[in-house]
Amino acid sequence: MVELIKVSKEYPPDVVALKDISLSIGVGEMFFVIGMSGAGKTTLLKLLCSMEMPSGGLIEISGKPIAQLRGYHLARLRQKIGVAYQDFKLLTDRTTAENIAISMEVSYKKPAIIKKRVRDLLDQLGLADKHDTITGELSRGEQQRVTLARAVANSPTMILVDEPTGNLDAITTERVMNLLNKCNKAGATIVIATHDDSIYRHTSHRVMELRRGRLQAISGGLP
Numbered sequence: 058m059v060e061l062i063k064v065s066k067e068y069p070p071d072v073v074a075l076k077d078i079s080l081s082i083g084v085g086e087m088f089f090v091i092g093m094s095g096a097g098k099t100t101l102l103k104l105l106c107s108m109e110m111p112s113g114g115l116i117e118i119s120g121k122p123i124a125q126l127r128g129y130h131l132a133r134l135r136q137k138i139g140v141a142y143q144d145f146k147l148l149t150d151r152t153t154a155e156n157i158a159i160s161m162e163v164s165y166k167k168p169a170i171i172k173k174r175v176r177d178l179l180d181q182l183g184l185a186d187k188h189d190t191i192t193g194e195l196s197r198g199e200q201q202r203v204t205l206a207r208a209v210a211n212s213p214t215m216i217l218v219d220e221p222t223g224n225l226d227a228i229t230t231e232r233v234m235n236l237l238n239k240c241n242k243a244g245a246t247i248v249i250a251t252h253d254d255s256i257y258r259h260t261s262h263r264v265m266e267l268r269r270g271r272l273q274a275i276s277g278g279l280p
């Protein structure tokens with residue numbers, strides 16, 4: 058589904074964030090990208106959702122180079138990708154429910170369906186009582202979960218999550234992972250960037266490590 062061929066990313070003037078990354082991500086796969094701070098995890102996710110363009114190499118989605126996508130086709134691709142950003146990017150003057158509803162509203166879902174989906178997600182993430190709270194007033198751990206709920210709400214085919222458990226306790230971390238596992242079982246491809254080893258220690262999914270912009274397999278993967 059997604060193929061990276063010798064992809065590199067440099068930030069001016071001379072930061073090499075990713076170097077010669079070759080990677081295939083299968084449809085419906087869930088996998089972890091781990092690595093220390095500064096290793097390139099966030100940059101890799103930004104390339105996957107075409108928020109950044111590579112400096113070298115090729116990224117293909119369903120056999121098509123994403124660099125060639127423009128306008129409508131690029132917008133359509135982005136609609137199929139849900140991203141939970143490391144720095145959240147919430148509308149902090151809007152409520153929790155409004156933030157989560159956004160991705161569904163832009164794809165013209167019915168209001169009753171949106172309402173139900175928002176409530177379900179908030180229940181699953183232990184945020185039922187924050188439905189009408191302005192997100193700027195939430196704790197970081199709560200904002201992080203709203204970010205995740207917004208990313209998955211519209212059932213995208215690919216979900217990218219950047220450090221989804223950084224501000225969470227063990228029980229809330231489990232809720233987050235349960236939700237991601239559920240999305241994966243429903244067919245979504247999921248890429249999780251993390252340095253929280255509690256969420257990948259016992260996983261049977263593929264784990265890849267970035268070290269100074271280079272990628273290596275640690276465990277698991279498709280047969």
Ligand SMILES: Nc1ncnc2c1ncn2[C@@H]1O[C@H](COP(=O)(O)OP(=O)(O)O)[C@@H](O)[C@H]1O
Nearest residue numbers: 068072074092093094095096097098099100101
């Ligand atoms: N917009 C940017 N401009 C310049 N350098 C950047 C930018 N974004 C990231 N970097 C640098 O690229 C490297 C990889 O960063 P990042 O992908 O955020 O790593 P991680 O998410 O693993 O902590 C780091 O050295 C970081 O400082």
Ligand SMILES: [Mg+2]
Nearest residue numbers: 098099143219
């Ligand atoms: Mg990061």
